[in-house]
Amino acid sequence: MKIRYRLALSFAAVVAVSAAVTVVLSRPAAESLFRQLAFAGDAEKAKAYAGLLAEFHAERNGWAGVQDFLLGLPGLFSASADVGIHGAASGGTPPVSLAPFLSDRVVVADDRGVIVGDTASAVLGSFHPAAHLAHGIPVMSAGGARVGTVLVGSMVDSSLTGAEERYLSAVLAAVAWSAAAATACAVALGFLLASRFTKSIARLAAAAGEVAAGKRVDPVPAEGRDEVAELSRAFNAMAADVARLDEARRRLIADSAHELRTPLTLIRGAVEGMLDGVLPADRATLESVHEETLRLSRLVDTLRELEIIQSGQIELAIEGVDLARALSKAVGLFAAAAAERSLAIEYAGFAESSGPDAASDKAEARGDALRVGQVIYNLLDNAVKYAPAGGTVRVSLLPDDGTAVGFSVEDSGPGIPPELRERIFERFYRVDPSRSTASGGRGLGLAIVAEIVKAHGGTVSVGRSELGGARFTVTLPSFGARGTGHQA
Numbered sequence: 001m002k003i004r005y006r007l008a009l010s011f012a013a014v015v016a017v018s019a020a021v022t023v024v025l026s027r028p029a030a031e032s033l034f035r036q037l038a039f040a041g042d043a044e045k046a047k048a049y050a051g052l053l054a055e056f057h058a059e060r061n062g063w064a065g066v067q068d069f070l071l072g073l074p075g076l077f078s079a080s081a082d083v084g085i086h087g088a089a090s091g092g093t094p095p096v097s098l099a100p101f102l103s104d105r106v107v108v109a110d111d112r113g114v115i116v117g118d119t120a121s122a123v124l125g126s127f128h129p130a131a132h133l134a135h136g137i138p139v140m141s142a143g144g145a146r147v148g149t150v151l152v153g154s155m156v157d158s159s160l161t162g163a164e165e166r167y168l169s170a171v172l173a174a175v176a177w178s179a180a181a182a183t184a185c186a187v188a189l190g191f192l193l194a195s196r197f198t199k200s201i202a203r204l205a206a207a208a209g210e211v212a213a214g215k216r217v218d219p220v221p222a223e224g225r226d227e228v229a230e231l232s233r234a235f236n237a238m239a240a241d242v243a244r245l246d247e248a249r250r251r252l253i254a255d256s257a258h259e260l261r262t263p264l265t266l267i268r269g270a271v272e273g274m275l276d277g278v279l280p281a282d283r284a285t286l287e288s289v290h291e292e293t294l295r296l297s298r299l300v301d302t303l304r305e306l307e308i309i310q311s312g313q314i315e316l317a318i319e320g321v322d323l324a325r326a327l328s329k330a331v332g333l334f335a336a337a338a339a340e341r342s343l344a345i346e347y348a349g350f351a352e353s354s355g356p357d358a359a360s361d362k363a364e365a366r367g368d369a370l371r372v373g374q375v376i377y378n379l380l381d382n383a384v385k386y387a388p389a390g391g392t393v394r395v396s397l398l399p400d401d402g403t404a405v406g407f408s409v410e411d412s413g414p415g416i417p418p419e420l421r422e423r424i425f426e427r428f429y430r431v432d433p434s435r436s437t438a439s440g441g442r443g444l445g446l447a448i449v450a451e452i453v454k455a456h457g458g459t460v461s462v463g464r465s466e467l468g469g470a471r472f473t474v475t476l477p478s479f480g481a482r483g484t485g486h487q488a
């Protein structure tokens, strides 16, 4: 069953149950309230009877004849009403009977609890202890003694009269109808809300199906802050990642084919030339073929290496890497290449902003010394390659902040335009292919840097150097607390 229907049914079930509970519970509550109301009215009447009966008792000096008095009361009232209307002279049967207005049952008990008057004649003569008569109204003599008790209507019999019963049923029926109407509204509203709510889920499911089928999808709408919006945003990010990876994979295959084609074409041309006798099969030709095969294997090795690093299969021999030592050693290695292009290459120790730590000139990273060396080597190689003749290359340490240490490599070259600063870490990406290929670059050096740094849990970024060119900054996890575990 679709979530939409399931939700709507759940709403309806919840409302129906609560409506049923309301109906069931409202019956005793309404009945009890109704009884209280009836009792209050009957108590008022009983007080009036108590006054009348007190006079009767005083007049007769006892309760003898009270039953007849009670039964005759409607007639007495009707007769006095008749006198009131027609005057004292009038006689005969009263034209109107007031009996229906005096139809309440009236019970009178004497001071001992013996019933001396009952308009229903049901309990006449029976004895009732004081506890039974507790609800009644006392009949008091002029001297203040209790001479009896009077009970009227619901004080005698707690069952409701026919009219009261009908009224109560009507009230309860109204409650039941309201509950049914509320349930119907809940079903309709629940269905509407559920449809709206599940629409975005259905949209997500459809988009996920498209991605699974290898298609590109537009981002699904993700307004708001609820869980579905969060899920939609996560889905959009994932779909964008999948699309980017897909694109990167496609480009990698195309670029690899392109990069492999050049040396292969050269080798084939040379070999075919020799076979056809166009080229001499001498040492010089073979050497150039050999050079191309070396270039091919280097490229394949680099690609393979990149694949291993990227797939997470790279095994890092983690130890404390003394960055100061690694950097100054690398600077020494590049000294000859820098001198060839009249470049000033310097190891500047801690950057000026490093504060008191500059004195120690030590920063120990948690990493694989060989891989960290490869990162430094690739960055220096680029700096020396891209800095103009007579320019400067500078390597500095960044302070250990307790969790990370780092270094930067900067030069006075052309720098990297801000919009390309993310892309240069992609495989085969070259800002200026002609310039880069001429200098032997294949657009893989920085991709390897990025992967190695990522495998270490560090970061690499590029910005602008005050020397005018690019400034590459690498951070790596710090090797434990400062001052411990330093290598000599």
Ligand code: ADP
Pocket (backbone or CB within 6 Å): 382, 383, 386, 387, 411, 413, 414, 415, 416, 424, 429, 430, 431, 432, 436, 437, 440, 441, 442, 443, 444, 445, 446, 447, 469, 470
């Ligand atoms: P390549 O082998 O082509 O140098 P990299 O991955 O090392 O490949 O670098 C990618 C691109 O980034 C280069 O083609 C170059 O355009 C740019 N680049 C890298 N380092 C620098 C630098 N120090 N100064 C200017 N451009 C640079």
